[in-house]
Every structure is written in C-alpha cells, then in structure tokens.
Amino acid sequence: MMASDTATLPFVDRRTTARRAHVWLGLLLVLVSLVSLAVGASGTSLWGALWKLAQGEALTLTERVVLWDIRAPRLVMGICVGGALAVSGAVMQGLFRNPLADPGILGVTTGASLGAISIIVLGAALPAVVQTTLGAGLLPVAAFLGAWGSMLLLYRVSTRAGRTSVATMLLAGIALSALFAAFSGVLIFLADDMQLRELTFWSLGSLAGASWVKLSIAAPVILVSVALACTLGRGLNGLALGEAAAHHMGIPVERTKTIAILAVSAATGTAVAISGGIGFIGIVVPHLLRLATGPDHRGLLVNAGLLGASLLLVADMIARVVVAPAELPIGILTALLGSPVFLWILLRKRGLVDM
Amino acid sequence: MLYAKDISVSYGPKQVLHGLTLTAAPGTLTAIVGPNGSGKTTLMRALTGDVDFSGRITLGDTDIATAKPYDLAAQRAVLPQATPLAFPFQAVEVVRLGLRGGIETNDRLALTALSRVGLEGYANRFYQELSGGEQQRVQLARVLCQVWRPVVSGVPRWLFLDEPVSSLDIGHQLTVMQIARDFARAGGGVVAVMHDLNLSAMFAHQIVLMQSGRIIGHGTPAEVLTDAQVSRAYGCDIRTSTAPQDGGWFMLPQSAGNLEPMPVAQSA
Numbered sequence: 001m002m003a004s005d006t007a008t009l010p011f012v013d014r015r016t017t018a019r020r021a022h023v024w025l026g027l028l029l030v031l032v033s034l035v036s037l038a039v040g041a042s043g044t045s046l047w048g049a050l051w052k053l054a055q056g057e058a059l060t061l062t063e064r065v066v067l068w069d070i071r072a073p074r075l076v077m078g079i080c081v082g083g084a085l086a087v088s089g090a091v092m093q094g095l096f097r098n099p100l101a102d103p104g105i106l107g108v109t110t111g112a113s114l115g116a117i118s119i120i121v122l123g124a125a126l127p128a129v130v131q132t133t134l135g136a137g138l139l140p141v142a143a144f145l146g147a148w149g150s151m152l153l154l155y156r157v158s159t160r161a162g163r164t165s166v167a168t169m170l171l172a173g174i175a176l177s178a179l180f181a182a183f184s185g186v187l188i189f190l191a192d193d194m195q196l197r198e199l200t201f202w203s204l205g206s207l208a209g210a211s212w213v214k215l216s217i218a219a220p221v222i223l224v225s226v227a228l229a230c231t232l233g234r235g236l237n238g239l240a241l242g243e244a245a246a247h248h249m250g251i252p253v254e255r256t257k258t259i260a261i262l263a264v265s266a267a268t269g270t271a272v273a274i275s276g277g278i279g280f281i282g283i284v285v286p287h288l289l290r291l292a293t294g295p296d297h298r299g300l301l302v303n304a305g306l307l308g309a310s311l312l313l314v315a316d317m318i319a320r321v322v323v324a325p326a327e328l329p330i331g332i333l334t335a336l337l338g339s340p341v342f343l344w345i346l347l348r349k350r351g352l353v354d355m
Numbered sequence: 356m357l358y359a360k361d362i363s364v365s366y367g368p369k370q371v372l373h374g375l376t377l378t379a380a381p382g383t384l385t386a387i388v389g390p391n392g393s394g395k396t397t398l399m400r401a402l403t404g405d406v407d408f409s410g411r412i413t414l415g416d417t418d419i420a421t422a423k424p425y426d427l428a429a430q431r432a433v434l435p436q437a438t439p440l441a442f443p444f445q446a447v448e449v450v451r452l453g454l455r456g457g458i459e460t461n462d463r464l465a466l467t468a469l470s471r472v473g474l475e476g477y478a479n480r481f482y483q484e485l486s487g488g489e490q491q492r493v494q495l496a497r498v499l500c501q502v503w504r505p506v507v508s509g510v511p512r513w514l515f516l517d518e519p520v521s522s523l524d525i526g527h528q529l530t531v532m533q534i535a536r537d538f539a540r541a542g543g544g545v546v547a548v549m550h551d552l553n554l555s556a557m558f559a560h561q562i563v564l565m566q567s568g569r570i571i572g573h574g575t576p577a578e579v580l581t582d583a584q585v586s587r588a589y590g591c592d593i594r595t596s597t598a599p600q601d602g603g604w605f606m607l608p609q610s611a612g613n614l615e616p617m618p619v620a621q622s623a
Contacts, residue, residue: 011466014445157464220374240441244405248435249456249501250428295442296521 018299025306032310036075039317041324044065077210078316079309081275082224084267086308087301089282091229094236094297095260096166102282103268107150107176112272113148114180120198121187140273147269150176151263160222164257202331205278207316218274232260233298280338281308362410364397371397372568381511381544384536386555389565390589395548403515405431417529428456431513432501438494446493448476448558453497457592464503473530505543512536517548526559529608532558553608556580564588
C-alpha cells in the first residue's frame with residue numbers, strides 16, 4: 001500500500017485491514033499462549049497433562065506445579081505486561097502527537113525504578129513490621145508508588161486552571177526523569193555488590209517473579225486501565241489534528257488527556273513494578289501497526305494490545321529456553337529482537353515513516 | 356443568529372480585543388477583514404470558544420462560553436488556517452474525522468466531500484504528501500462533513516473559516532468561496548476571516564472591518580470598503596474599483612468566467 005499512484009486505483013479502506021488484523025492478532029495470541037504453556041525448562045508436557053485431564057485422571061504434583069503455579073501465571077503476566085506497554089506507547093504517541101513518545105516520557109518508568117532501587121538498597125533499614133507484612137511484594141509496591149508519585153507530580157506541574165499543557169508535560173517529564181535518575185544514581189553509589197547485581201537484573205526486566213498472588217492485584221489494575229485506554233481512540237484521532245481542531249469536532253479534550261495520563265501511568269506503573277524495565281515494546285508495536293493498518297487509533301489500540309502481548313510472550317519463551325536452566329533477562333531480548341526489526345522497517349518504509 | 360456582545364480578550368496583560376459587538380445572520384456570509392495584528396483571528400477564536408473572553412456570545416440558543424464541545428460540534432464546524440498532522444493519515448481518513456464530529460452517519464459522504472472540493476481520486480493519498488493548498492482543501496472537506504446539511508430540522512448550522520483561501524491559487528480560491536456561498540444560500544451561516552479584499556467584496560454579504568482590536572466598519576461591502584475606510588485601516592492610500600492609472604496588467608477574481616453573478620448588494 002504505497003502512496004505514489006493510488007489516485008488512479010479504486011478506493012481502499014484501511015479500516016477493513018485493521019478489523020481483519022483484530023482477528024489475526026487474536027488468533028496469534030491464542031497460539032503463542034498455548035506454545036508458551038507448553039515450552040519450558042522442565043520436560044513437563046502440556047499436551048500430556050491435557051490428555052490426562054480429558055481422561056479424568058489426576059495430575060502429578062510436578063505437572064500441577066509447573067503448569068499451574070509457574071507457567072500459567074507467567075503467561076498471564078506476559079499478556080498483561082506486553083499489552084500494557086504496547087497500548088500505553090500508542091496512547092502516549094497519540095497524546096504527544098509524536099511518534100517517539102513512550103510511557104517512559106512521563107517519568108513513570110524512572111519513578112518506578114527509583115522506588116525499586118530504594119527498596120533494594122535501603123529495604124533492610126525499614127521497620128520489621130513493614131518487611132514481614134509485604135514480604136516479596138515490597139519491591140513492586142515501592143515501584144508502583146514511585147510511578148504514581150512521579151505521574152501526580154508531573155500532572156500538577158503541567159496543569160494550570162484546569163488545562164494540561166502537553167508541551168510542558170513533555171519538558172517537565174524529561175526534567176523529572178533526570179532528577180529521579182540522579183537520586184537512583186546516589187543509591188547505586190551506596191549499594192554493595194549483591195545489591196548492584198539485583199538492581200541490574202531488575203532494570204533488565206523479567207517475568208520470572210510471576211505468581212497468582214501478585215497477579216491478583218496487578219492484573220485487575222492493568223486490565224481496567226488498558227480497557228480505559230482503548231476507549232480513547234476517537235479522542236486521540238481528533239488530537240492528531242491538534243487540540244483546537246479536536247475541540248471543534250466535539251471532543252472533550254481535557255478529559256481525554258486526563259484519562260490518557262491516568263490510564264497510562266496505572267498500566268505502565270504496574271507493569272514496571274511487577275516485571276522491571278522492559279523496553280522497546282511501547283515504541284515498536286504501535287509503529288509496526290501504523291505502517292500495516294494506518295494510524296486510526298480506534299483499531300490501533302486494540303491491535304497494539306494483542307500484538308504487544310504476543311511479542312512479549314515470544315521474547316519470554318526465548319529467554320527461558322536459550323540458556324536453560326538459567327534465564328536471560330527479557331529486556332535484553334525485546335531490545336535484541338526489536339531494534340533490528342525496527343531499523344529494517346525504517347529503512348524499507350522510510351517515506352511513510354518520515355511523515 | 357450569531358450574537359457577540361461586548362467581547363474583550365486579553366493575552367496576559369495585553370488586551371487585544373476591546374469590547375466588540377457584532378451579529379451574523381444565517382443565510383449570509385460574513386467576512387472579517389483587517390490588517391495583520393488587528394485581532395481578526397482572535398475574534399474568530401472567541402467566536403469558536405477557543406479563548407477566554409469577557410462579554411457574551413450566543414449561537415442560536417447556545418451560549419458559547421458554557422456549551423459542551425459536542426453540542427457546539429453539532430452546530431458549527433471550524434476550518435483552521437493550517438493543520439499539520441502527526442501521523443500518516445490518508446486524505447479520506449482525515450475527512451472521516453469530521454464525519455464523526457457531526458451528526459451525519461453516511462460514510463460515503465467523505466468521498467462526496469472530497470470531490471466537492473475538487474479532490475476526487477485523492478482518497479488514498481497520504482495527507483503529508485499533498486501540497487499546502489491540497490491539504491487545506493482536505494481540511495475543508497473534513498469541515499464540510501461535520502455540518503454537511505446547512506439546516507437541520509429548521510436550525511441553521513455554521514461554518515467558521517480562518518483564512519480559507521490564503522494558500523490557494525486563484526481558481527481554487529473561487530471554488531472554495533463558491534462552496535462557502537452555496538452553504539449560506541442553502542440557509543447556513545458562514546463567518547470567514549479574509550485577507551483578500553477582492554474576494555471578500557465579491558462573496559460577502561456583510562463585512563466586518565477591524566483595526567487595533569476594534570471594529571471600525573460593519574455593513575455591506577459597498578458601505579464598509581470605501582476608499583477612506585480601507586486606506587485608514589490598512590495605512591496606505593487605496594482607491595477602490597479604480598483601474599491603475601498607467602494601465603498596467605491586473606487580474607481580478609471578479610473578472611473570471613464561469614461565475615454566477617453575485618447579487619451581494621441586493622441580498623444583504
């Protein structure tokens with residue numbers, strides 16, 4: 001679908017392509033999910049277990065633990081995190097009218113990192129009561145608080161008389177990110193070698209910490225905020241023409257911006273809190289889809305969620321398998337797979353990307 | 356009717372509009388003219404509810420200052436001066452955005468609107484690849500889609516055009532002004548900020564002449580665009596409807612062929 005000579009061709013409606021993509025990407029996600037359940041470091045077979053269940057036989061303890069307690073929560077977490085990052089990326093790009101924007105631009109990611117690093121380095125100094133009640137949940141909770149704290153601060157800074165300035169937000173986001181990175185730097189300076197290693201791994205991201213307990217809190221937050229973000233399609237389409245034009249077309253501009261910011265910080269904050277810093281999904285996925293099905297946000301947001309989830313699951317499978325029984329941090333893989341594909345697309349479709 | 360009463364607008368400490376009052380009737384085309392920096396665009400932005408103003412503006416029964424965006428969008432569409440677009444939208448996709456702002460549901464209207472502005476066959480062209488004038492006409496098609504029918508159940512709808520012809524060649528200037536005039540003839544209201552005094556004189560029923568944030572003339576083109584008033588507003592010696600003394604070349608849109616005669620003075 002190149003631009004040059006379509007004037008003479010019959011009219012093509014890209015919405016049809018986007019709608020077909022819903023179906024194909026949905027099927028892809030189902031397929032990838034099944035494979036993801038079947039693949040892993042242990043030899044446990046999904047198909048064997050399913051066969052047993054169909055025969056009415058009981059599963060062995062190993063099968064139950066591997067499939068239900070390890071692989072299944074990891075699958076759900078991959079879907080949540082991948083979907084959240086991709087949809088958040090698409091929303092941020094639409095809101096800032098900038099194809100380079102991603103959730104990191106709001107300082108959400110650095111805020112979450114600061115929260116996480118504080119716990120890794122200073123966690124031992126916390127009162128015993130806090131440590132025992134939150135336990136392993138301490139780090140995600142701190143990361144989440146960091147993400148939300150930075151978002152609220154940013155929102156306060158860039159909102160005056162009920163109007164949020166997207167330009168101020170972009171600049172203030174950069175400033176806040178730098179500030180948080182500096183704080184994190186101080187903590188890293190204070191950290192000992194063990195803590196440094198833990199920090200590095202956290203910042204590279206992983207789905208290994210998945211558990212039903214964590215998901216029981218994180219998944220609802222992510223699902224609600226992603227669903228909310230997916231309703232913004234019409235508003236973001238209007239904003240592509242600028243705030244004034246969107247207002248003229250009857251779009252409640254301030255409300256759209258507020259919902260976008262809240263939904264993105266909740267989704268990204270939670271995703272980063274439970275899985276660490278997984279980069280690139282938020283940039284690559286929306287771009288791929290825009291090239292394939294056009295920039296109409298109504299189809300784009302849902303498709304981004306589906307494709308983001310699938311991509312992260314694929315990356316996670318590779319991460320689990322290539323160096324088994326150890327595991328690569330998944331952030332390495334998303335960047336390793338994502339960047340070359342992205343560069344290749346940029347080269348091939350330069351004309352379209354330059355717009 | 357569009358009523359604006361005692362409108363003042365300030366940007367920071369600087370007051371740019373000083374208590375303007377004007378009315379515009381459906382079925383007519385009002386041109387707001389004046390030199391650079393006279394406040395034309397600010398007045399337009401007040402009329403479309405884009406800036407905070409003191410005073411009162413009503414469009415039909417709707418108070419601009421308090422109306423919901425979607426209520427306003429159903430009654431009036433606004434063509435901005437230039438619209439840069441962030442993503443690779445195709446022409447038809449831009450036009451469809453307007454369709455969703457208004458009350459029309461027929462999707463094919465987007466294609467009809469494109470051919471109305473002389474861009475038939477441009478549906479799948481990328482907006483960013485079009486020339487400035489073509490982009491402006493795509494935007495006009497979008498705006499037309501939003502208020503496709505000039506009158507809906509007895510209520511007139513409005514077009515607000517901010518310099519609709521400034522980036523167009525003379526042929527397309529005439530096309531666009533005819534579209535605006537047809538909209539008014541069919542019962543809708545049109546308010547346009549104009550730089551071109553000839554086209555304004557030719558197509559407008561009513562001229563609002565501005566200078567330094569004030570209205571210094573308000574009436575038919577013949578009443579407002581006099582030698583004295585135009586010379587005063589623009590700060591140079593203008594003689595209206597006078598051929599150059601040395602007989603040099605000039606071409607006026609008024610002399611173009613294939614034009615319906617414009618009964619401006621009579622209908623105003």
